[in-house]
Amino acid sequence: MKKMNKSKISVAKKNVIKTVAVIGLLNSVMILGVSAHSVDASNHEKQVATSEVGTQELGVVTRGSMNVSGTGASGLHLQGNNTVTTGTLDFDYEGKSIVSIGLNESTDYVMSVPAELVPLFNNSTFTNYITGNFQFNNGSKYAYNKNDIRVEDGGKTLRIKNPTQSWFAYADFKVHLSLDLGQMVTDTGIRVADAENNSSYIFTGGLVKNGSSVDWDVVGSYNASYTLPTHRLDPGWTLLQEVPTVEAIFDTDTTVTGRGVPGAKIQIKVGDKVIGTGVVDENGIYVVTIPKQYAGVTVKVNQNTGVGWSKDREVIVKHKDATIAKPQVNIVTEDSKAVTGKGETPGNIIIIADADGKEIARGVVQANRSFEIPIPKQTAYSLLYVTETNGTETSLPTIVPVHATLR
Numbered sequence: 488m489k490k491m492n493k494s495k496i497s498v499a500k501k502n503v504i505k506t507v508a509v510i511g512l513l514n515s516v517m518i519l520g521v522s523a524h525s526v527d528a529s530n531h532e533k534q535v536a537t538s539e540v541g542t543q544e545l546g547v548v549t550r551g552s553m554n555v556s557g558t559g560a561s562g563l564h565l566q567g568n569n570t571v572t573t574g575t576l577d578f579d580y581e582g583k584s585i586v587s588i589g590l591n592e593s594t595d596y597v598m599s600v601p602a603e604l605v606p607l608f609n610n611s612t613f614t615n616y617i618t619g620n621f622q623f624n625n626g627s628k629y630a631y632n633k634n635d636i637r638v639e640d641g642g643k644t645l646r647i648k649n650p651t652q653s654w655f656a657y658a659d660f661k662v663h664l665s666l667d668l669g670q671m672v673t674d675t676g677i678r679v680a681d682a683e684n685n686s687s688y689i690f691t692g693g694l695v696k697n698g699s700s701v702d703w704d705v706v707g708s709y710n711a712s713y714t715l716p717t718h719r720l721d722p723g724w725t726l727l728q729e730v731p732t733v734e735a736i737f738d739t740d741t742t743v744t745g746r747g748v749p750g751a752k753i754q755i756k757v758g759d760k761v762i763g764t765g766v767v768d769e770n771g772i773y774v775v776t777i778p779k780q781y782a783g784v785t786v787k788v789n790q791n792t793g794v795g796w797s798k799d800r801e802v803i804v805k806h807k808d809a810t811i812a813k814p815q816v817n818i819v820t821e822d823s824k825a826v827t828g829k830g831e832t833p834g835n836i837i838i839i840a841d842a843d844g845k846e847i848a849r850g851v852v853q854a855n856r857s858f859e860i861p862i863p864k865q866t867a868y869s870l871l872y873v874t875e876t877n878g879t880e881t882s883l884p885t886i887v888p889v890h891a892t893l894r
Contacts, residue, residue, distance in 0.1 A: 511653055546699030548594050549660055551582025553692045554710035562717050563669050563679070565726075568750070569793025569814040572723055573668035578619075580662040580692045582710065585697070589654045593697035597706065601688040603680040603720070609642025616671040619664035621649045631664075644701060649694070660694055672721065676795055679721035687713040723794035730800045731773070731790045737807035738782040739880055743775045745800075750758050751790040756799075762786075782806035811835070811882040812876045814858070820890045821867040827859045831882075840872045840884075847871075860894045867891035 517860065558564075559574020566573060600608045607613065614636050619630040635648045652658065668842060672678060682688050693710035695701060719725060731747035743755055747767035755763040755775055765775035767790065787799040814837055816828040826839055830852030837858045839848045850860035852875065865871070868891065872884040 492754075500750060500842070503626040523576075525583060545702060545705050546695040547586060547693060547705055547709050548696060549582030550585055550709045551580060551660070551693060553578060553690060553713045554581045554650065555579075555633075555713045556664070556688060559720070560669050560715060562719060563672065563723070565722055567793075569723065569726060570673075572669040572672040572721070572794075576666045576668050578662070578664040578666070578690065578692070578729065580660075580710075582652065582660045582694055584660070585709065587657055589756055590697075591653055593651045593652050593662075594649045594694045595697050595699075596647045596649060596692065597695055597701050598664075598692040599703055599706075600643050600645060601682070601690065603682060605642035605686065606677050607668070607675070608638050608643075608645060610671075610675055610677065611817075612671070612675065612728040613638060616667045617664060619647070619662065621647075621648070622661040622663075623652050624659050625661075635874050646701075647698065650767070662692070662694075665765050672723065678724040678727055678794065680716040680724055681719075681826060687716045688720060689713070691753065698773070702754065726792045726794050727797055729790070729792070730797050731767070731788055733788045733800050733802045736780065736802050738780060738802050738804055739807045741776060741779055743777055743786065743788065745773060745788065746771050747773055747790045748792045751792045752797070753788065753790050756787045757784060762816070780804045807880070809880055809882045811875050811877065811880055813882050813885045814873050815874050816884075816885050816887050818890060819865065819871060819887050820892050821865055822892045823865070823889075825859050825861045826871065826873065826887070827857070827871070828885075829856050830858055831856070832875075832877065835877050836882075838874050838876060840874075842870045843870070844872070866887040 512709060514862050555578055555675055557575040558576035559576055563572050563574035565571070568854045578598065604744060614633045617636065619631045621631065622628045630651050631647055637646045637648075638644070639646055647662070647664075666680075689712050691707050691710060691712040693702060693706045695706065726748065729748055731745050731751070731753060733745040736743055743763065747753060749767055749769050749771050751767045753765045753767060753775055754761055755777055757780065763775040765773050765779040767773045777786075784804045785802060786802050788802070789797045789799045791797070812831045814828050814830045816826060818827055826848070830837055833852050833854045835852045835854060836851050837860055838846055839860060839862060840846050848860050848862045850858050852858050867889055869889045871887040871889065874884045875882045875885055
């Protein structure tokens with residue numbers, strides 16, 4: 488066997504050492520890479536867990552969206568001469584759990600209520616008009632009962648208790664509610680106002696931990712709201728805002744006239760007392776008979792189109808200056824058996840009253856405009872009030888002193 492050259496042996500040793508060094512360096516890099524990946528994965532899992540815990544601490548359980556349909560979603564309907572309101576609102580919510588694992592989770596479905604619907608939701612009979620069900624992971628549906636349903640915050644929040652559930656992967660939730668809004672409006676007489684400033688009716692819903700307080704900003708950040716496609720949900724509210732017009736009323740009038748909705752009932756009151764009723768004709772005009780009212784009296788007029796009585800239109804009775812001149816009256820003494828004088832129009836009536844306003848006699852203006860009306864004996868220095876009337880208008884009185892007879 489030949490001996491190797493010493494220089495060649497030295498070079499071979501150096502190459503082996505370099506190879507070992509490179510392999511060692513590659514192993515170190517691979518180990519560091521694996522270690523770094525493990526750290527990143529661990530940090531990501533911690534971030535996800537922290538996010539889930541943070542959301543849970545705020546009470547929000549799901550991320551989802553709502554849809555509203557039904558025969559009343561674009562507006563309720565009036566029937567039976569406006570005495571019956573119909574239409575339903577169907578709410579459908581679909582959401583997915585924000586946390587990946589849930590053990591015996593007790594949840595509530597919560598929904599914000601637009602301000603215009605708050606009076607109805609806050610009514611004690613509300614649960615008679617709403618039904619619904621809950622579905623977990625496309626399983627069997629749980630039908631809500633009245634004990635599951637609560638209205639909070641004076642009608643601003645609807646809260647419904649769901650059955651307890653557990654899941655080990657992200658879970659799906661569905662909530663369906665049906666509100667017979669038209670029937671409730673008919674039964675209670677509570678109308679739904681137009682959306683404020685012609686804006687919108689907006690609903691937001693989602694699942695939260697059972698009994699947790701609701702932060703709608705947080706719930707809304709995880710759940711899409713739904714806006715009804717109308718700013719005028721209840722046509723009955725619109726009719727209710729229509730107040731009849733009233734022509735000027737004078738202290739000589741025995742009728743009230745004005746305009747209203749054709750077919751509407753008209754009611755005229757002084758204080759709480761009804762002094763006249765009528766119906767608006769097909770041309771939108773009404774004429775209602777009333778007793779004469781004194782100047783300064785407030786007369787109230789309202790109408791009912793079938794959806795309830797409107798607000799009152801108030802009119803203050805005015806004094807109407809007489810167009811009939813005061814009668815001319817001759818001197819009256821304590822011995823006079825009649826009051827004589829001259830009126831304005833033949834056929835008009837002359838009325839004589841005492842100082843207390845009590846009528847003591849009346850007569851007719853003759854063709855030559857004269858009148859002579861018998862009276863009972865009067866006391867000297869008393870006063871008589873003599874007026875002329877055509878049955879519609881009355882003159883101002885002529886005040887006549889009763890003179891003493893010289894003896």
